[in-house]
Amino acid sequence: MPQAELGLYLHLPFCLSRCLYCHFNSVVFDAALEARYAAALLREVNRGAGAPEGAGAGSVYFGGGTPSLLPAGRIAALLDACRGRFRLSDDCEISLEANPGTLSEEKAALWRSSGVNRVSLGAQSFSDGELVAAGRAHTAAMTLEALALLRKSGFDNISLDLMLGLPQQTPRSWRRTLERAASSGVEHLSLYMLDLDEECLLGVMAREGKVTLPDGDETADLYAESVEYLRGCGFEQYEISNFSRPGRRSRHNLKYWRREPVLAFGAGACSFDGGRRRANASSLEDYCRRIESGRSPEVRSESVEGERALSETLFLSLRLTEGLDLDRLAASTGAPLPEGYAAAIEEFLARGWIEREGSRVRLTVPGMLLSNEIFREFV
Ligand code: SF4
Numbered sequence: 001m002p003q004a005e006l007g008l009y010l011h012l013p014f015c016l017s018r019c020l021y022c023h024f025n026s027v028v029f030d031a032a033l034e035a036r037y038a039a040a041l042l043r044e045v046n047r048g049a050g051a052p053e054g055a056g057a058g059s060v061y062f063g064g065g066t067p068s069l070l071p072a073g074r075i076a077a078l079l080d081a082c083r084g085r086f087r088l089s090d091d092c093e094i095s096l097e098a099n100p101g102t103l104s105e106e107k108a109a110l111w112r113s114s115g116v117n118r119v120s121l122g123a124q125s126f127s128d129g130e131l132v133a134a135g136r137a138h139t140a141a142m143t144l145e146a147l148a149l150l151r152k153s154g155f156d157n158i159s160l161d162l163m164l165g166l167p168q169q170t171p172r173s174w175r176r177t178l179e180r181a182a183s184s185g186v187e188h189l190s191l192y193m194l195d196l197d198e199e200c201l202l203g204v205m206a207r208e209g210k211v212t213l214p215d216g217d218e219t220a221d222l223y224a225e226s227v228e229y230l231r232g233c234g235f236e237q238y239e240i241s242n243f244s245r246p247g248r249r250s251r252h253n254l255k256y257w258r259r260e261p262v263l264a265f266g267a268g269a270c271s272f273d274g275g276r277r278r279a280n281a282s283s284l285e286d287y288c289r290r291i292e293s294g295r296s297p298e299v300r301s302e303s304v305e306g307e308r309a310l311s312e313t314l315f316l317s318l319r320l321t322e323g324l325d326l327d328r329l330a331a332s333t334g335a336p337l338p339e340g341y342a343a344a345i346e347e348f349l350a351r352g353w354i355e356r357e358g359s360r361v362r363l364t365v366p367g368m369l370l371s372n373e374i375f376r377e378f379v
Contacts, residue, residue, distance in 0.1 A: 004260040005058030005089060006051065007252045008082055010041065011266030012074075013065040013284065016102065020135035020205070023197035025268035025282050026065045037267070037284055038074055040291035044265045045081040051263055057086040059093040059252035066122075068098030072107045076114035093118055093251040098150075100142035108153035118157040118250075119150055120190070125166055126177040133167040133211070134202070140180075147184055157248060159188035164226070165219045166194055167202070167211045174222050175229075182233045187248040190241050191226055193219065220369045227365055240319050240368045257316045259309075267297075275305050314341060315375040318354075323362025344377040 014029040014037075015022075027033070048055075060082055062075060075096060082088060095118040096111060111119075125131055126140040143160075150158055160181050164174065181189055194213070196203040205211040227237055235243040239257060242250065255262050256272075264271045268282030280297040281287045290297045304312060310333060317324035326345075330336055337345075345361060348354040353367030353374060367374060 004255070004258075005056045006086065007059040007061065007255040007260065007262040008057050008086065009061045009063060009252075009262055009264040009266075009269060010045070010078055010082075011064065011264065011269045012041075012062055012067040012070060013037075013267055014069055015064065015066045016069060016099070016137045018135065018201075019137075020133075020202040021194060021196060021200050023195075023200050024065065027284060029069055033284065034070065036288055038070070038077075040288045041266050042078065042081050043291050044297060045078065046085060048085045049263050049265065049271060051086070053085070054087045056089060057082070057092065057263075058089045059255065060088065060095070061252040062096040062116075064097050066099045066102055067096050068107065068119075069102040072104075072110045075111055075116060079114045079116075088115075095120055095250065095252055097122065098146065100138035100146040103146050103149055105149060105153065108149055108155070112154050117155070118159070119155050120159040120161065120188075120250075121146055121150070123160045123181065124163045125169070125173075126180045127168070127173045130166045130168045130173065130177075134163070144184075147186070151185075157188070158186045159190060159244075159250070160184065160186050161190045161192065164191060164193050164223055165214055165216075167213055169214050169219075171218065171222055174226075178226055178229060182230060182235070188242070188244040188250065189230065189235060191223070191243070192241050193223065223369060224365050227368075236321075238321050240363070240371055254320075257319050259312060259316060272304070275303065275309075277302055277304055310338075310341075311378050314378040318361075318363050318374070318378075319371070321362060323360050325360045327359035341378060344374075348374055348377075 011025070013026045014034050015026050017028060018026070060079065062078070067075065079094065094116045096116045097120045099122045121143065123143040124134065124136055126143065128139050131139060147158065162177060162181055196206060202211065206213055230243045231237065234245065236246060237243050238249050242253070259272070259274070261273050262271060266280065267284050267287035268280060270277055270279045278298050279300040281290055281299045287297050313329065314324065326337060345354060348367065349356060352364060353370055354361050355364050363371060363374070
């Protein structure tokens with residue numbers, strides 16, 4: 001079987017300010033720290049994280065944080081380093097996460113000329129009240145400006161992130177957000193359910209009764225309605241949270257769900273080589289020090305083979321609407337599905353959370369809404 005091309009992930013953890021629900025490894029922008037971090041990241045990419053010189057890569061993803069916040073030349077320099085160490089395929093998907101209010105024509109032109117061909121824009125909502133309540137540093141008008149600027153700069157593969165379950169969100173405001181997003185002409189949409197970490201500010205505020213969140217059942221109904229609505233607008237759902245125009249699925253993110261190798265660089269970044277997962281130090285200070293002193297940034301490494309690989313294959317494949325072919329799985333492992341997993345699948349089939357077509361099983365929309373509960377059975 002031909003070896004899947006690598007995905008390269010570069011973590012750029014700087015943001016204008018912290019959103020109230022943020023649970024990502026990110027900090028407020030500081031010019032000196034950003035310059036130091038960028039130098040460390042370049043060194044890590046140049047070292048190649050143990051991959052053979054010239055290893056083939058089919059996707060590069062700049063995630064954050066807010067990569068679009070960084071000085072214009074950063075992305076170009078990092079891409080040069082990727083090209084110096086890896087062989088990027090001719091049709092390499094090169095994605096960059098951006099937030100409204102952090103783009104400029106100069107930056108967008110430089111991203112384009114350096115090879116970025118996909119931008120994922122954090123819109124979250126088209127209601128200014130919801131954006132304020134979530135602590136986002138932009139308005140809906142700024143999202144539209146960013147979209148127009150990206151189009152003008154020649155980007156023809158744009159994704160919008162939207163968030164369901166934000167404070168102040170109502171069925172009416174959500175439908176308006178979704179309609180505006182779907183009619184904006186973008187090629188891809190990600191719909192995430194607000195997932196509050198206990199530690200994040202919004203989580204604390206919700207616990208203390210200082211903020212009211214939309215009713216969970218109502219949000220679930222809106223998700224199911226959105227799946228139908230987007231289908232009617234010509235978007236294909238290919239993963240629980242992801243929808244695209246034909247041919248515009250995120251090739252990089254598909255690698256995670258298909259357990260293909262991804263080399264990840266930067267603070268807290270996690271790599272997978274098909275058999276092991278390795279994680280870098282998540283503190284920026286620790287990460288920079290390790291790189292500056294010539295040490296590896298890696299702080300954890302674990303095998304994900306055998307039973308764990310099977311477990312991961314089950315719950316990651318079920319995230320995708322293509323689901324999982326049980327016959328192919330049995331052929332690749334050389335053994336039938338363990339009894340516990342087979343029984344769980346039968347139970348979910350009976351409950352209507354999973355559907356079967358030939359030897360392939362996939363989540364139904366009600367199953368997608370209960371995916372965390374379902375996946376627990378496979379861990
Ligand atoms: S933009 Fe993203 S990474 Fe940055 S603070 Fe907001 S949620 Fe966190």
